[in-house]
Amino acid sequence: MRIAVVGCGAVGSLFAAHLSLLEDVEVWAFDLNELHMAAINRDGLRLTGAGDVVGRPRATSNAAELPPCDFGIVATKAMHTEPAIAATAHAFAGGFVATVQNGLGNEETIAQHAERVIRGTTFPAGKLLEPGHVQWDVKGDTTFGPYDGRTPLAEAERLADACTRAGMPATAVEDARGPQWRKVIFNASTNPIGALTGLTHGRVCERSDLRALVTGLVDEGKAVAAAQGIELDADPEELIDHAAKPEVAYGHKASMLQDVEARRQTEIDYLNGGIVRFGREHGVPTPLNAAIQALVKGVEASWTQS
C-alpha cells in the first residue's frame, strides 16, 4: 500500500511518522516547507511528547515527484486545501483521498479534483518544533467514512486499519458527519470567543454570560446539523464543560487565539463560516455564527491597516 500525506504540519506529521513504521506501507510526505522536508529525508521525522516515534517517510516539496498512491491524507489548514489538492491530485487518480482537516467544506473542495473522497475527523494535536521534529501534545482517535457513493466503506476501513496498526487509532463508519460536526460545533463555539476576548477556554466557560453566548452558538450549529439529518456522536456542550476542567484544558489558549496573537490567518471561514453556509443551504438561521465570523474577519482585516 502506498499513502501520501498532503500537508505535513503537526497533524500531517503525526500520520506520516506513524504510518511509515508499517512494513507493508510506503509513505510519502508532501509539504511546501522545504526545510522540514529536507530534514525528514536526512534525519527522519521525529515525534516527542505523548509518545516517541522516529518515522522515515519520503519527503518532497515537489508534487510532480509523488508516485501513484492508494490513499492520500490531506492535513493542510483548510484555506490551503484547494492549491494542495490541485497540485497533488495526479497521484490519486486511481486511489482515494481522505481529509483529516478542521472545519467544513474540505471534502467538497477535494472532490473537485479527486474522484473518490473519504471524510475524516481527527483529534490528535501537536506543533512543529523545528524542521524534522514535531511535538505530539494530544493523543486521540480518528474517524473515517465515505464522502459519497463512489467510495466503498471497505476502503475507509482499509485506511483506518492501517492507521490503527501504526499507532494512530482510527475507525470507519458509514456516516462520518457526526464526529465531524461535533468537532466543528465545539471549535466554532469556543475558539473564536477565546480569540475575540483573549481568554483561555476555562475562563470563557466560567463567565456565565459568555458561557450563554457559547450555548447560543452551539444551538445554531446543532440546528444546522439536525436539518441535514446528522446525528452528533456526542453533545458538544458536555465536551465544552469537560474541557473547562482544570485538569483538562482550563488554561488552554484556543488555536485561533494563538493565530490572532501571531497575526496568522484563522480557519474562521471553515468553522463558523461553514455553519453559516450550510445553514443558508438548509434554511436554518445562524445570526450569532455569522456575527462571530464577521468579527474575526474584521480582526484579520485590521492587520493590513496602517
Next chain:
Amino acid sequence: MTKVVVAGAGSIGSLLAAHLARVADVTVLTRREEHAAALREQGLRVSGRSDFTVQLGATADPAALPADASLAILACKGTDLEPLAGGLEGTLPAATVMTIQNGLGAEDIVAAHGDWPLLSAVTFMSGTRHGDAHVEYVLDTATWIGPYRGTTEEDAREAAELIEAGGLKAEAFPDLRPAQWSKLIFNATVNGVAALTGLPHDFHFAQTAKLSDLGHLVRDLVDEGKAVAEAAGVQLHDDPWEMNVLATQRGHRHFPSMLEDVEAHRPTELELINGALVRAAERLGVRVPLQTAVYRLVKAREASYSE
C-alpha cells in the same frame, strides 16, 4: 461675565473650556493638580480648526470652584463621572449642570449627588489632546443640548448660544432623546465592533458586497438598536446606519475611544453605552442577541486585562 465651570479636561472638556473662555469667565476642574497648574501658567492652546491660546482659571479642588458659576459642564469620560459628581456634592449652588457623556444614564448619575437643574447634551465634535495645555480641534460637528431636570428648552438654548458665541457649533432641542438614542445606537455598534476587531471606523463598517462582510453585522446591530428605541417610544433624530455610512466616507480613519481604551488596557465606557442599550432592551422586552453578544465580548475582553 457669565461664570462657567468645565469639569474634566480631556479633549472634549478642553475644547469647550478654551472656546468658552473667549466669551465667559471659565474655571477648569482637573483631576491632577499638575494639569491645573499647567493651565494656569500656560493658558490653553487650540490648534486645528481653531487657532488661539486663552487664559483661564483651573483647579483640582472642587471646593475652590466659584460658588456663583451659573453653568457647569461635566465633560469627563463616562467611567469617571461617578467619582466626579460625588466630589461636586454640596458645591456649585447656583449652577445648572450639563452632562455630555456618551451613552445613557449620565444625568441620573449626577442627579444622585445634588439637586442642581440638569441639562443633557451629546456632542459630535472631536479633538486630540497634545499635552495638558494643548488640544487640537479635529471634527467641528455640533453639540446638541436639551432639558433634563428642572430646566426648559429656553435654558438649553441659552447654553447653546453661549457655546456658539465661543466659536463651537451647538443646537438646542426640546427633547434630546431622539439625538441621544441615535448616538447611543451608533456608538454601541461602531465602538463595540471596533474594540473587538481592532479596526478603526473605516470603510469595512459599511461594506456589504460579500455575505461575510462586516457591514451586514453593523446593519443588524443597528436594526436591533432601532427596535429598542421604537419600544422606548423614541423617534430617532438620525438613522444610525446612515450616520455610519457618512462617517466612513469622510476619508479619515477615526479610532473610537472604546478601541483606544481596549488597546491601552483601560476601562471602557461599555456600561454606559452597550450595557445601557442591552438593559433597556431587557426592560422593554426586545430581543437583541447580537448587541448582547457584542456587550458580553467587550466586557470579557476588559476582564482579560483587568482581573
